[in-house]
Amino acid sequence: MINAIAELGRYAKEQDPQMTDFDIWLEDSYDGGKYDIVFFIVLERADDTKEWGYKKIDVHENGSHLKDNLVYKRGTSRGTDKTPTAKVAKSISGTFKQKVMAWFVSNKDAEFLEPPEKEYLDKIHSALIQNEERIIGDLEDQHKLTEAKGVVLSLQLIENENKKYIGDIPSIAAFIIQESKASYKFSKTFKKYSYSTDKVCSICNDFKKEVFGYFTSLGFYTVDKPGMVAGGFLQDQSWKNYPVCLECALDIETGIKEKENYFDFRFYGCRYYLIPRLIHNIGRSEIIDTIKEYNQKLAVSDEARHTVLNPEEDVIWLLRDNQNHAQFTLLFYDKPQKGVFRIVENIEEVLPSRIKRLYDAKSLIDEIFIFKLPQKDGKRIFRFSFGVLRLFFPRDKARGNHDKDFLQIVHKVFAGMPIQWDFLISQIMIAVRNRFANAENEWFQVLSGFMMISYFYELGLLNDFEGASKMATEFYNSFEIRKEDDYEGKVVEFFIQFEDFFGTHAKKAIFLTGVLTKLLLNIQQATRESTPFRSQLKGLKMDSADIQGLLPKIEDKLAQYKHFGYKNLRIMISQEFLSAGDDQKWSLTIDEMNYIFVLGMNLSDYFKVKKEDEED
Incomplete structure (x- = not known):
């Protein structure tokens, strides 16, 4: 899958030849609208020979257009970010002290900085120290007055009446590139280097002058747990697990952004990445562009979303006619908190031919006379979808969380593995009995269960049945x-x-x-x-x-x-x-x-x- 993500990155760079290393590492503090306001701490001086003075807090609407000005890149949860631009967590004063001011302390002796650059940053830091109490007071006052989903703190520098953002200061922007490159080789957590020279990169399979061992941007690959580290539990040997060269690391970084922006979907309350792995270049752009365009269509508005028959599944069905030019991974995941990534279910190597088989079975079941009931509000009452399965494996307060069972059955459907009949029928009966006991009509649950059984039956997945080899199409009509x-x-x-x-x-x-x-x-x-x-x-x-x-x-x-x-x-x-x-x-x-x-x-x-x- 890592190779597939790298391929997404290579494709994105081909589509945008102007993309630089800096663009690849940079993150958008706007975060899809979650952080919609920026508080700029404005410092001012008449010329470069004088000290900086604090002027005010400038409140500004955030947006992706400020990405190059704010040059934000997340660091560690307990440490600073890569630049003195930070997202406010709980306390605005705490964020100012621990993320903005502390950044200057942590980075004042960076080896790549020249003496004039160090002096420049030191003067800015001095101004923040001298005006700390006043700045915190103004920040807290503005925070109380401002209605915002989330707030970002950054600096604005006015020198000789010329306004600058930290993205305009090369010595600060350099931390994005230098720190990112260095983090692949050296771990601040373990205080160890992990790299080697003249070795084969696990992504491109070419001999490279240097490969790194601390490339952990994917979230699900770490070097701090047993089993993840080669040579026992020696972090400095981690390069042996996934030796990654710089070029491929940048491809993966780009692919990760593509994955987050265009290949992230929802599936009946669960989130997943739909990642294509291209077997060869035939249909390459068609497959990638189909997924990206569909995602953008859903993102336009709720109204546009409702024009799609079944947005939870349609992007998958759209890929059924690609003649096995690609394999698809459906990576279901959970992010319970910032910085935590958990794989819930991973469905790999799904071919378009398998998707077509699932779609054809759906089309067949939809036409059985039992389910061709009169339409309600212009829509069929019964059409098979995985939403039918979700009806019996829900996630709600009354019936509990059945995500695990739901996704395991979805996995079996895509992989063609048998589904346990006894377990399936017991879940159907839980829903049916609940309705029956409350003197409510159980008709919808009963027929939905039969539709689900018929679908699995047609696919030959039920462990106690051979499959629907004798079903006659003409029987479906009436x-x-x-x-x-x-x-x-x-x-x-x-x-x-x-x-x-x-x-x-x-x-x-x-x-x-x-x-x-x-x-x-x-x-x-x-x-x-x-x-x-x-x-x-x-x-x-x-x-x-x-x-x-x-x-x-x-x-x-x-x-x-x-x-x-x-x-x-x-x-x-x-x-x-x-x-x-x-x-x-x-x-x-x-x-x-x-x-x-x-x-x-x-x-x-x-x-x-x-x-x-x-x-x-």
Whole structure:
């Protein structure tokens, strides 16, 4: 993946030949609008022979246009940043002391500074010391008066009426380049050097005069944990893990910025980087530009975002026709706090052909008659997306955080690995039972679960099923029973289309019992505006004996209501139960039996006979 990020950097530099090393290392203090105000500490003097005097605090709107003026680059959390431009954390006075003033103390003896440059910086520092109390007072007063998301502190220097920012002072700007280069070779934390000469760079695979061992800009690669350091736990040997030459380090630095700006997406509450690894140059610009343009489209406005059918997934589907010119990595991550980067799930080597297979399966499932319900507000009620999976593996206060399970199943879908049926059905039933127990309609959860199962079934991912090899496309368009004489044949046809799912007599009997139960509940609702028979369903935690015992109870209730229809359905249920034999040998879990049952309930409308004469 590091090579893929380096490739993004090389591509960006090709598109912008004017890009310099300084541009690569520089960061934008605006941070996408999180730090929208700059407090400039204004110092002034008449000529270069006099001391600096403090004038005022100049409040200015921040923006990316100030990037070259502020020359910001983050340093360590406890130390200073690379220049005396700093983001205010908790205390504005603390930031001024620990990030701005302390910078001059930490860097006054930098080896690359010439004596006049050291003197110049020393005079600025002296002015800050002499006016410290007044500056802090003014900063705090302005902070109270200013409504800002975040504040940046920096310096503004007026000399002979000429205004300068720290980006205009070469001796300060030089710290960005010099410190960045030096940090690849020498660690201030470990007080050790890690580099070698005349070695092969792990990125470009060329012999280079010098390779470095402290290149840790990627966040997930560190040299302070066992297993990350070659030669045991010797930091000075870390160059052996990932020897990186200066040119490739700059490519990676650029690629990191590209990754953050254009390849960062959200996926149902999770954040991930979509990183292409180009196998060869065919389609190189098309693939990279497609992702970047899509990201920019989403960033324009909320209104533009809503014009996309499914912004959580569409950028992935767009890549399905690239003829395997690239592999894609979906790196799901979390940044719980500044400077902390955690990989949550890493899906590697996803080919466009696999994406196309997933998309084709989605298109097929979307067309099954069960899910082609009337549109609501111009939108289909059911279309398969990973949002259906998220419905059963949520992250909320009521049901807890199921991110790990959600992303592991997403990983298995992209990688073509089996998904555990028992675990999947148990999660579906948690959602269904919750609705059922609260007397809420469970229809959406039941059909969403069946859509998800059908999708995994079509892909051959369910560990207990072979896959949907016998599904017929024409079956998807419609399904209805128009004559009593056609009843058994139509039901058999339905079961054949999902042969693995309804592959036993027990499953068919349970499903059809669910159908009949719902038809009885409909009669009760129409007759007495209540459904007391629901209490017989034991909160959808019935065992095999409970389900078998429903048929005589339903027969009795239908007789009470003088309703003697559904003869063919009742006959089929009896036949299937007889064929199923001893219920102790059904090999079905409670969750599986009850899901099949409630699925029958919610598909019951399809198992009514549609009269040839609709007015009859």
